[in-house]
Amino acid sequence: MTEPGQRRSGRAGAATIYDIAERAGVNPSTVSRALNHPGRVSAATEARIRQAADELDFHANPMARALPTGRTRTLALVLADVTNPVVFGLIRGAERAAAAAGYTLVIAESQESGAVEAATVERVAPAVDGIVLATSRLADDEIGAIAARKPVVTVNRGGSASANVSPDVEPGIAALVTHLADLGHRTLAFLAGPADSWTSTRRWGALYAAARARGLHIVEIGSNAPTVEGGGDAYERCEASGATAVVAYNDLMAMGLIQAARAAGRRVPADLSIVGFDDIFGAALITPALTTVRADLELAGEHAVTHLLALMGEGDAPADCAELATELVVRDSTGPAPTR
Amino acid sequence: MTEPGQRRSGRAGAATIYDIAERAGVNPSTVSRALNHPGRVSAATEARIRQAADELDFHANPMARALPTGRTRTLALVLADVTNPVVFGLIRGAERAAAAAGYTLVIAESQESGAVEAATVERVAPAVDGIVLATSRLADDEIGAIAARKPVVTVNRGGSASANVSPDVEPGIAALVTHLADLGHRTLAFLAGPADSWTSTRRWGALYAAARARGLHIVEIGSNAPTVEGGGDAYERCEASGATAVVAYNDLMAMGLIQAARAAGRRVPADLSIVGFDDIFGAALITPALTTVRADLELAGEHAVTHLLALMGEGDAPADCAELATELVVRDSTGPAPTR
DNA sequence: ACAGATTTGGCAACCGGTTGACAAGCGCCG
DNA sequence: CGGCGCTTGTCAACCGGTTGCCAAATCTGT
Numbered sequence: 001m002t003e004p005g006q007r008r009s010g011r012a013g014a015a016t017i018y019d020i021a022e023r024a025g026v027n028p029s030t031v032s033r034a035l036n037h038p039g040r041v042s043a044a045t046e047a048r049i050r051q052a053a054d055e056l057d058f059h060a061n062p063m064a065r066a067l068p069t070g071r072t073r074t075l076a077l078v079l080a081d082v083t084n085p086v087v088f089g090l091i092r093g094a095e096r097a098a099a100a101a102g103y104t105l106v107i108a109e110s111q112e113s114g115a116v117e118a119a120t121v122e123r124v125a126p127a128v129d130g131i132v133l134a135t136s137r138l139a140d141d142e143i144g145a146i147a148a149r150k151p152v153v154t155v156n157r158g159g160s161a162s163a164n165v166s167p168d169v170e171p172g173i174a175a176l177v178t179h180l181a182d183l184g185h186r187t188l189a190f191l192a193g194p195a196d197s198w199t200s201t202r203r204w205g206a207l208y209a210a211a212r213a214r215g216l217h218i219v220e221i222g223s224n225a226p227t228v229e230g231g232g233d234a235y236e237r238c239e240a241s242g243a244t245a246v247v248a249y250n251d252l253m254a255m256g257l258i259q260a261a262r263a264a265g266r267r268v269p270a271d272l273s274i275v276g277f278d279d280i281f282g283a284a285l286i287t288p289a290l291t292t293v294r295a296d297l298e299l300a301g302e303h304a305v306t307h308l309l310a311l312m313g314e315g316d317a318p319a320d321c322a323e324l325a326t327e328l329v330v331r332d333s334t335g336p337a338p339t340r
Numbered sequence: 341m342t343e344p345g346q347r348r349s350g351r352a353g354a355a356t357i358y359d360i361a362e363r364a365g366v367n368p369s370t371v372s373r374a375l376n377h378p379g380r381v382s383a384a385t386e387a388r389i390r391q392a393a394d395e396l397d398f399h400a401n402p403m404a405r406a407l408p409t410g411r412t413r414t415l416a417l418v419l420a421d422v423t424n425p426v427v428f429g430l431i432r433g434a435e436r437a438a439a440a441a442g443y444t445l446v447i448a449e450s451q452e453s454g455a456v457e458a459a460t461v462e463r464v465a466p467a468v469d470g471i472v473l474a475t476s477r478l479a480d481d482e483i484g485a486i487a488a489r490k491p492v493v494t495v496n497r498g499g500s501a502s503a504n505v506s507p508d509v510e511p512g513i514a515a516l517v518t519h520l521a522d523l524g525h526r527t528l529a530f531l532a533g534p535a536d537s538w539t540s541t542r543r544w545g546a547l548y549a550a551a552r553a554r555g556l557h558i559v560e561i562g563s564n565a566p567t568v569e570g571g572g573d574a575y576e577r578c579e580a581s582g583a584t585a586v587v588a589y590n591d592l593m594a595m596g597l598i599q600a601a602r603a604a605g606r607r608v609p610a611d612l613s614i615v616g617f618d619d620i621f622g623a624a625l626i627t628p629a630l631t632t633v634r635a636d637l638e639l640a641g642e643h644a645v646t647h648l649l650a651l652m653g654e655g656d657a658p659a660d661c662a663e664l665a666t667e668l669v670v671r672d673s674t675g676p677a678p679t680r
Numbered sequence: 681a682c683a684g685a686t687t688t689g690g691c692a693a694c695c696g697g698t699t700g701a702c703a704a705g706c707g708c709c710g
Numbered sequence: 711c712g713g714c715g716c717t718t719g720t721c722a723a724c725c726g727g728t729t730g731c732c733a734a735a736t737c738t739g740t
Binding site (some may be wrong): 014059061062063064066067072074082083085088089091092095096099104105106107108109120122123124126127255259281282285286287 | 354399401402403404406407412414422423425428429431432435436439444445446447448449460462463464466467595599621622625626627
């Protein structure tokens with residue numbers, strides 16, 4: 001562009017199929033076919049072309065390829081908050097599955113805001129072949145609108161607006177309620193996450209049902225930021241609820257709650273049992289080590305991408321989701337209910 | 341392609357500058373100019389074009405734009421291990437800075453392997469305008485080779501091969517050694533990270549110098565995986581060293597060490613003081629809360645991207661790196677040396 | 681009112697691949 | 711030996727923008 005002439009050959013930039021064509025003595029389109037459509041070209045020519053390509057260290061320009069095909073071999077993973085440990089597993093699983101399929105993963109953060117998320121998706125959408133919406137703060141119809149334009153898979157976000165991958169909370173919650181009931185707890189509290197969090201609603205629903213089925217009392221405590229601070233801030237309200245065991249929306253909040261409780265001089269679990277969700281990094285490290293309902297988020301990330309690829313026709317079969325069952329991990333933050 | 345005819349208008353796909361041109365009654369090139377070169381076109385025409393663009397909800401196709409310009413407005417962040425909490429801050433800072441400049445960030449994982457890292461860079465390089473190599477396992481000359489083709493900024497990886505952003509370990513380490521000396525420790529141990537880690541070498545060097553300057557004994561303990569397990573596995577060797585305070589290469593290892601020590605019945609810090617590096621999530625949560633040398637990785641990530649953009653001519657000035665000083669965070673894992 | 685300077689917009693080439701249509705080359709069979 | 715079908719490679723259009731060059735239109739100054 002800026003530099004006229006001097007284009008072909010010897011430039012620092014990558015070799016093109018034209019360079020290869022010249023070197024192998026064929027037409028550029030033959031090069032394209034040889035490299036992408038096995039069998040379309042005679043074995044001899046193909047070998048000659050491949051050798052030339054190797055010699056020139058040829059790598060097809062992804063943009064040039066994307067233009068006519070409309071496919072970029074890139075996937076987007078949109079997250080509410082990159083620094084929330086919950087998403088680490090998601091990122092790793094998604095990255096792995098994407099890389100395995102020869103796709104590149106772009107990470108975009110929506111900073112826990114629906115508006116930012118919409119803008120982010122808007123920005124990233126034209127450049128990717130599909131989108132994984134994890135921990136979305138968007139309304140169903142907004143997701144539907146996006147899904148109408150690009151393949152979309154949501155994580156932890158049920159509903160009909162799009163394909164979805166979610167760990168099945170039931171088994172873990174059933175085990176949890178049994179565990180707490182066995183310890184003698186009669187009144188539970190659920191420390192809810194953000195009001196618009198589908199996951200929080202779902203966990204609450206399952207917990208409520210399981211608790212009622214066992215004749216336990218259970219209350220939901222306000223909506224809170226899904227962070228360590230959010231958990232700490234809710235401590236007073238947890239005490240006020242009269243519950244002997246608190247189930248936090250996620251591990252982060254449970255951790256904040258543990259710290260606040262201990263800072264207030266309460267013993268965990270002797271005075272108050274605390275449970276989290278997700279089994280994030282650090283859950284086993286905190287004292288007392290956190291009892292939590294684990295979901296294999298790495299697997300969830302992998303499934304989400306596999307599912308997305310399937311949606312794009314690229315995929316094999318959408319993998320079996322039975323593996324995504326949750327399980328209870330009992331550690332030290334739950335104990336017998338205090339005798340009053 | 342597959343669908344002949346029917347191209348223009350009404351298609352689900354995005355509007356093009358040709359659609360806008362038609363609607364505004366001008367030439368496509370005029371549309372391009374109006375949208376990208378303010379002032380190059382009369383105000384009246386520009387207004388007409390912008391309105392048409394809005395009505396059509398036009399978004400320029402990034403690939404089509406990238407082709408002639410060679411610029412994709414995408415940056416790559418290459419990490420050894422996405423799930424290492426150390427990188428969270430890096431990711432967030434980089435993502436933020438990139439988004440602020442209108443760039444998209446792609447994350448690629450090298451799984452702690454130089455070979456995988458090289459392949460990853462190879463794969464991703466053609467599609468990005470610049471690369472941030474964090475925690476690189478590559479040799480200097482390999483990095484040099486990459487830097488010759490694309491702008492590269494490394495994080496925590498000194499040397500002349502490329503631009504680099506690293507927290508300055510000196511202040512934090514000086515404070516740490518003073519802190520330990522004041523507590524009466526006379527023999528320290530440094531629990532090294534991977535053998536090929538530039539950061540580990542650097543931390544050891546600074547620590548050694550600071551300790552010797554104060555007349556303290558200090559030993560380096562083998563090379564270890566930079567993980568919780570790696571720290572735990574090294575516990576026996578730490579005890580054998582006779583040191584009363586162990587400085588681990590990073591927080592993860594320090595955490596593993598704390599757990600192993602406590603499991604072995606030792607009290608931390610009464611019997612053994614333990615220190616980490618980075619102040620990752622969880623450092624404050626573990627019992628005893630970890631004393632650590634904090635580096636603001638989020639800022640480092642931001643700087644790395646800013647620096648990279650500057651390298652690409654996009655940037656303003658490479659920001660002042662003085663802010664990247666490390667500092668000592670004293671918590672509960674360090675205490676007076678045991679009297680023998 | 682007119683020559684000359686300055687805007688403004690159009691034309692067309694180009695970025696680097698992909699692909700439908702087609703023709704030349706070839707073996708096979710009757 | 712000619713016709714037939716199959717393989718192999720070429721041509722050229724196209725994806726959706728960007729930009730150098732030029733001509734038409736508009737604005738100056740006198």
